[in-house]
Amino acid sequence: MTQTIAIIGAGMAGLSAAHALQQAGLPVQLFDKSRGSGGRISSKRSEIGALDLGAPGFLAQDPAFLTALADWASAGSCAAWTAIDGPQPYWVGTPRMSAISRALLGDLPTTFSCRISEVFRGERHWQLLDTAGASHGPFSHVIVALPAPQAGVLLTAAPALAARAASVVMEPVWAVALGFAEAQPGAQHSLRFDDEILQQATHDSAKPGRDNRLDSWVLHATADWTRQHLDLPKEAVIDRLAHAFAERLGRRLPPAQFALAHRWLYAYPARRTDWGALGDQQQGLFACGDWCLDGTVEGAWRSGARAAQLLLASL
Template identity: 55%
Template structure:
């Protein structure tokens, strides 16, 4: 059965696009909305003077059989490639090699390549921040930050971080309450680009006892340009919380210093740097909701926060929300 009007999907990260693909494949009309200028959410990449930078998700893994199959399809289409970095661990002031058998995947030639390919030709409104979701007698309408109204829609799927989803789920108090109960942690991300390659074997590093949580060498990822030796540094959630409103220049200075202390070689001043604050980087804990649904109302929510907090969790949540919606249409 086909819905009487298009289905609105708010958010074009992995969860929203997973839902959109599944619904479109089932013959449903979808209309996507995103407050950003492009797709990806926390999978987004940023173009810069130092080349494209993966400032959000650095890589992802696949454990669930369904996700493993779809990642293999992405690989066959050239959307993703396996990343095999020289991995290290920094603890108690010591840097040590820390190889493992984990298979890590990255978008190619940047993380946002995955969501761009998933979006394909689906209809989407970018730079459109939805502020209200409201229901008339038969259909849903959306209002954006400019006061424009969009609709009518038969169903609405909200695929944004939990705090933002909670506000948009006001018409379904139980769902709004569930989303409001999810704590999401921030992360400061800093990119540092050096004109000459740093003399270190490190390509990825898990960090403890430092303001930093993770370090990655961008050029070690498949398909990346090598204009400069560019590194992405993620601050820990604890440090990011404590310095949430610190000016970007000060964040860069502080994390550059911490990076120089751990990397094990001489670190000059960067030729290029930038900072980005992810206010809702990851959920503080995992849940087993799959997706939130009020089928009678036609209001749904999905996201990594409904499951594991990982890229795989976001994709699975999108699949789950589409399944629930389609079951109700039958």
């Protein structure tokens, strides 16, 4: 008999795996160190409204992912951002990116604000230990759905999986949100740059369903610049990225009425892989995440679904 399955990480990959297993009739228990779900598709609540500091949006190609996307859209959890030109629709969560993770989370049992520090196997079942010293279990299987460097630490019971995770380099990214009293004239809603400092700028308040009080933009620094300035004070990061943004627009920006900075230590993998997901089916230990594929939101969802498939095939 299959006992509850532990899933560590309530981002897109972990939620995808949990949803697939729940649909197969299996009990799951999610754990996440944050106060809410989503990972890089979470949203930051602020005095000017919700801000998408992680993935600004995403594309969809995989047929299964498109089917899931249609369900989310019909439920009002996401929409195509029609102001963005391109050969494919550019999707965003509505009224914020975290709406997608909330829809996936549903009534799945989840323990938030719980950082798992150890995953170990007894004679028959898995146990988890958190940083507060509390034990969780028993579990028949464990899926680790965390960024590769964090996943590797929890995969030591399966050395081959731990080595795979340890081989993945994750890139850091500084994100800065700026809020202006008036809209910036002439600026496109989504800008990408070939620049040493600034990687992209997204007109966050222009996304469908937003009700931000100010004209808000989210800027992402390049991984190289972030790596060189990991410990730069947030105020200095805001100044540097705002200055770079003004230079790329070719004009002086008005004073920002609101600004904040957030550092993503593990924003995306440096290189894509084709693993799909990792698994030791004999022991019942699995890993998934965008780093198992191409670093995209769709890749994270596909990886979680693949981890669930591997687990189900082992029963």
